[in-house]
Amino acid sequence: MPHEPPRLSRRTAFxxxxxxxxxxxxxxxxxMAQSGAAQILRPDGSIAGFAPNAFVxxxxxxxxxxxxxxxxxxxxxxxxxxxxxxxxxDADWSRVRAEHAPADANLYKNLLFGMQGxxxxxxxxxxxxxxxxxxxxxxxxxxxxxxxxxxxPPTEITIERxxxxxxxxxxxxxFGQFAEAAAxxxxxxxxxxxxxxxxxxxxxEGAVKKLDVxxxxxxxxxxxxxxxxxxxxxxxxxxxxxxxxxxxxxxAAQARAVPGVVDVKQIPSGVAIYADxxxxxxxxxxxxxxxxxxxxAERRSxxxxxxxxxxxxRQKGTIAGQHGDVDAxxxxxxxxxEAEFVFPYLAHAPMEPLDGFLRWDGDKAAARLGSQLQTVDxxxxxxxxxxxxxxxxxxxxxxxxxFGRRAQPTAHFAAELxxxxxxxxxxxxxxxxxxxxxxxxxxxxRPLFVHRLRGAIRDGKIVAWVNTLVGQSFIKGTPFExxxxxxxIDPVTVEGSRELPYEIPNFRxxxxxxxxxxxxxxxxxxxxxxxxxxxxxxxxxxxQATGQDPVAGRLALMGKAARAAxxxxxxxxxxxxxxxxxxxxxxxxxAVVESFDSFIAEIAEVSAGDGGGPKVHKVWCAVDCGxxxxxxxxxxxxxxxxGFGLGHALFAEVRLDEGRPVPGNFDTYRSxxxxxxxxxEVTILRSIEKPTGVGEPGVPPIAPAVANALAxxxxxxxxxxxxxxxxx
Amino acid sequence: xxAYNVKVNGRxxxxxxxxxxxxxxxxxxxxxxxxxxxxCGIAMCGACTxxxxxxxxxxxxxxxxxxxxxxxxxIEGLSGREAAAIQRAWIARDVxxxxxxxxxxVMSAVALLKEVKRPTDRDIDLAMNGNLCRxxxxxxxxxxxxxxxxxxxx
Numbered sequence: 001m002p003h004e005p006p007r008l009s010r011r012t013a014f015x016x017x018x019x020x021x022x023x024x025x026x027x028x029x030x031x032m033a034q035s036g037a038a039q040i041l042r043p044d045g046s047i048a049g050f051a052p053n054a055f056v057x058x059x060x061x062x063x064x065x066x067x068x069x070x071x072x073x074x075x076x077x078x079x080x081x082x083x084x085x086x087x088x089x090d091a092d093w094s095r096v097r098a099e100h101a102p103a104d105a106n107l108y109k110n111l112l113f114g115m116q117g118x119x120x121x122x123x124x125x126x127x128x129x130x131x132x133x134x135x136x137x138x139x140x141x142x143x144x145x146x147x148x149x150x151x152x153p154p155t156e157i158t159i160e161r162x163x164x165x166x167x168x169x170x171x172x173x174x175f176g177q178f179a180e181a182a183a184x185x186x187x188x189x190x191x192x193x194x195x196x197x198x199x200x201x202x203x204x205e206g207a208v209k210k211l212d213v214x215x216x217x218x219x220x221x222x223x224x225x226x227x228x229x230x231x232x233x234x235x236x237x238x239x240x241x242x243x244x245x246x247x248x249x250x251x252a253a254q255a256r257a258v259p260g261v262v263d264v265k266q267i268p269s270g271v272a273i274y275a276d277x278x279x280x281x282x283x284x285x286x287x288x289x290x291x292x293x294x295x296x297a298e299r300r301s302x303x304x305x306x307x308x309x310x311x312x313x314r315q316k317g318t319i320a321g322q323h324g325d326v327d328a329x330x331x332x333x334x335x336x337x338e339a340e341f342v343f344p345y346l347a348h349a350p351m352e353p354l355d356g357f358l359r360w361d362g363d364k365a366a367a368r369l370g371s372q373l374q375t376v377d378x379x380x381x382x383x384x385x386x387x388x389x390x391x392x393x394x395x396x397x398x399x400x401x402x403f404g405r406r407a408q409p410t411a412h413f414a415a416e417l418x419x420x421x422x423x424x425x426x427x428x429x430x431x432x433x434x435x436x437x438x439x440x441x442x443x444x445x446r447p448l449f450v451h452r453l454r455g456a457i458r459d460g461k462i463v464a465w466v467n468t469l470v471g472q473s474f475i476k477g478t479p480f481e482x483x484x485x486x487x488x489i490d491p492v493t494v495e496g497s498r499e500l501p502y503e504i505p506n507f508r509x510x511x512x513x514x515x516x517x518x519x520x521x522x523x524x525x526x527x528x529x530x531x532x533x534x535x536x537x538x539x540x541x542x543x544q545a546t547g548q549d550p551v552a553g554r555l556a557l558m559g560k561a562a563r564a565a566x567x568x569x570x571x572x573x574x575x576x577x578x579x580x581x582x583x584x585x586x587x588x589x590x591a592v593v594e595s596f597d598s599f600i601a602e603i604a605e606v607s608a609g610d611g612g613g614p615k616v617h618k619v620w621c622a623v624d625c626g627x628x629x630x631x632x633x634x635x636x637x638x639x640x641x642x643g644f645g646l647g648h649a650l651f652a653e654v655r656l657d658e659g660r661p662v663p664g665n666f667d668t669y670r671s672x673x674x675x676x677x678x679x680x681e682v683t684i685l686r687s688i689e690k691p692t693g694v695g696e697p698g699v700p701p702i703a704p705a706v707a708n709a710l711a712x713x714x715x716x717x718x719x720x721x722x723x724x725x726x727x728x
Numbered sequence: 729x730x731a732y733n734v735k736v737n738g739r740x741x742x743x744x745x746x747x748x749x750x751x752x753x754x755x756x757x758x759x760x761x762x763x764x765x766x767x768c769g770i771a772m773c774g775a776c777t778x779x780x781x782x783x784x785x786x787x788x789x790x791x792x793x794x795x796x797x798x799x800x801x802x803i804e805g806l807s808g809r810e811a812a813a814i815q816r817a818w819i820a821r822d823v824x825x826x827x828x829x830x831x832x833x834v835m836s837a838v839a840l841l842k843e844v845k846r847p848t849d850r851d852i853d854l855a856m857n858g859n860l861c862r863x864x865x866x867x868x869x870x871x872x873x874x875x876x877x878x879x880x881x882x
Contacts, residue, residue, distance in 0.1 A: 074825030074863045209822060216827030217818040219763020219803030223828060226762035234757070259729050259746060277757040278766075279749045351767050351775060351828040351862050400765070400828025401862050436768045632822060636868070640825055643864020666772035666860060675853035677866035 050183030069108035088135030092162030103394035115375035121693020136191035145181035242297035298517030309450035321498035324506030329464035333456035344653035352400025370399025372407035380411035384418035409478035446523035496531030501561035532700030536591035570622035589708030591701035606709035613724035626689035641698020647672025649703035737805025763803035774859030825863035
């Protein structure tokens with residue numbers, strides 16, 4: 001993706017660094033140079049290091065700190081972006097650390113979004129060149145500083161594991177020794193990047209360990225929920241039971257009587273309870289009596305929505321993609337196979353429910369939360385409090401998972417956080433926490449979808465494919481709509497369905513996006529969560545109907561999908577594929593899905609299980625994500641994506657009963673547990689393509705791979721998810 | 729409000745809270761031991777796992793009034809050879825992703841190794857299936873427990 005290399009004025013660099021580390025502030029570099037660099041000073045005026053640009057700080061203690069513009073919630077950007085910097089810098093990995101960059105859309109925007117934010121598996125993709133340039137600029141400045149000090153040509157200086165060396169004169173030095181001098185040098189506009197053959201960290205097995213792991217193993221990692229500040233109030237909000245309801249009235253007498261409760265206030269999204277600690281707030285919420293105005297509430301049940309969607313799927317929707325003449329091909333077919341797939345609402349249920357901290361003094365505000373769209377959250381908080389965005393600082397915290405939940409185009413959580421602060425007035429720092437019930441019943445679900453598919457077969461070949469989708473768009477009606485929706489189509493509803501990797505001569509994909517009063521949101525792998533299942537189950541069904549092998553049959557249709565075919569071949573080799581079986585009580589299913597420009601194929605070996613649903617014994621996975629920056633992070637994301645996808649396909653559903661979400665906690669929103677986790681083997685294809693994402697793409701293939709294996713065990717491919725319904 | 733004296737990580741602590749306050753919130757809000765996490769509040773996810781007299785306990789569903797004289801150990805107070813082996817193995821395998829559940833996972837894993845020197849897959853399933861990980865780091869959790877058992881020479 002083309003982008004400008006970081007070219008920062010001293011002013012912006014200064015702004016970027018302000019407040020990042022207590023007791024450290026920056027002084028712009030030498031007055032002469034057009035320098036982007038700055039010195040980092042201690043309060044006593046001594047020099048603590050230098051900041052060649054907005055992304056890198058090098059301390060006089062040799063520590064390299066990488067400011068990461070993407071939120072770390074387990075998908076690995078702390079390690080990934082730091083790897084890119086350290087590679088060009090030839091830093092010693094044991095002296096590299098990462099921290100979140102502050103909210104500043106100018107400096108820290110996602111180059112694919114135009115604002116600061118994380119999503120669409122873009123962290124490495126948009127940062128690959130930017131962060132390498134940032135590291136290369138720092139390197140060039142350190143080398144130049146050493147060259148001037150040693151009076152040798154900079155081209156004769158090498159760096160290895162954080163040590164600058166001039167072999168001829170047998171001199172060497174550490175980064176910290178040259179930090180002060182380097183800060184006075186001009187920042188090179190376009191520093192050269194290493195040739196890939198010289199990489200020591202990128203793509204090298206075992207070259208880096210994840211930077212956030214030790215603190216997450218000892219319980220010392222700080223999440224938003226861990227924030228404790230003097231005078232802080234802990235806040236919970238009573239939310240309505242049905243979406244679209246408002247507070248009609250409330251009686252807080254009993255709630256206020258709970259010792260520790262400080263105040264109770266109505267806010268736009270409900271009734272907020274302020275307490276000196278968590279338990280009194282939770283108890284008071286139980287004691288609070290709220291009457292809801294439900295006149296505008298959504299009251300339909302899931303079953304009713306499914307019936308309506310099914311009926312709609314029999315009408316042609318807005319065309320999202322077509323070629324050939326499907327109607328003629330269907331009319332002339334020997335056989336037409338039909339399938340309908342129903343997908344439930346799903347919650348993200350990150351282990352850490354939504355939470356945030358806000359300090360507001362009337363003139364400025366400081367927010368700390370696991371923000372995934374910092375720019376939108378910052379603007380929203382400013383709007384609620386009547387401030388300008390630059391009067392709101394936002395510190396991104398480590399977050400206990402997200403799976404899309406913390407990326408809110410409507411910034412509803414940031415708005416509630418600011419609303420809670422505003423309602424009680426300035427100088428009352430608040431920590432707003434959602435419980436698991438708030439989380440699971442709070443909406444913003446993966447939308448409920450119905451897919452209707454028809455496939456035409458003639459002369460043993462698939463000659464037509466029609467796919468009608470029905471489901472909500474969560475982009476329409478948000479600030480993202482003008483950027484994303486084209487010709488009435490929200491592309492994220494049909495991604496994966498509007499274009500297939502398979503060559504089928506007559507094709508149509510159309511979509512209905514009915515308005516429903518249930519807030520929905522992207523959920524790890526977004527449209528591919530349902531399109532991957534529908535497409536990969538249905539192609540498998542058509543191949544089975546025409547007597548073809550699931551792997552060979554797919555490959556025969558993949559003439560123009562070289563990378564998808566590549567991972568399919570690779571996974572077949574890894575699994576020693578000899579066909580789907582059954583082999584004894586087990587069978588194998590395959591699926592291949594491109595998502596977020598990465599290609600993943602998975603084979604699942606499955607048995608029918610002992611009554612609690614299918615047992616997935618082993619999963620083989622092949623991934624092509626271009627240049628593999630951190631192979632072990634990629635493997636981890638495949639493992640996690642498979643477990644996440646499998647758990648939801650097997651067990652998860654947020655069922656609505658007359659508009660009310662039924663599951664409220666992990667007793668009723670069933671999640672995958674360790675004994676249900678399959679063994680996993682991952683192969684990463686070697687590639688020189690630009691790196692693409694891995695956070696989401698592991699998810700889509702697993703559910704159809706399992707369904708396709710079940711089909712070979714004499715069960716139908718499940719037409720409605722979850723596979724295990726009505727159980728806990 | 730009621731005054732309680734609880735023994736946590738070898739220290740004697742006085743707190744003044746509502747009697748039904750779950751131990752979890754006493755640890756986090758009153759004692760600042762935030763390594764123990766809130767995930768569900770109904771003992772279904774294991775993020776709040778601590779030891780009570782050395783045995784794993786879901787602290788979100790156990791009132792402080794029931795602790796009595798028993799010793800509470802949190803992730804911050806974890807010690808001993810099993811703990812060291814588990815945490816070393818966790819780091820060597822890069823187990824955590826988001827990390828939020830991992831204090832609870834580590835506590836349950838340490839408790840397992842104290843009971844069973846060479847746990848089988850079945851032992852691991854039984855000891856660990858109360859600890860949810862929404863990132864699904866289970867493959868590495870299992871491998872790291874086995875690594876730790878081996879490192880302890882069992």
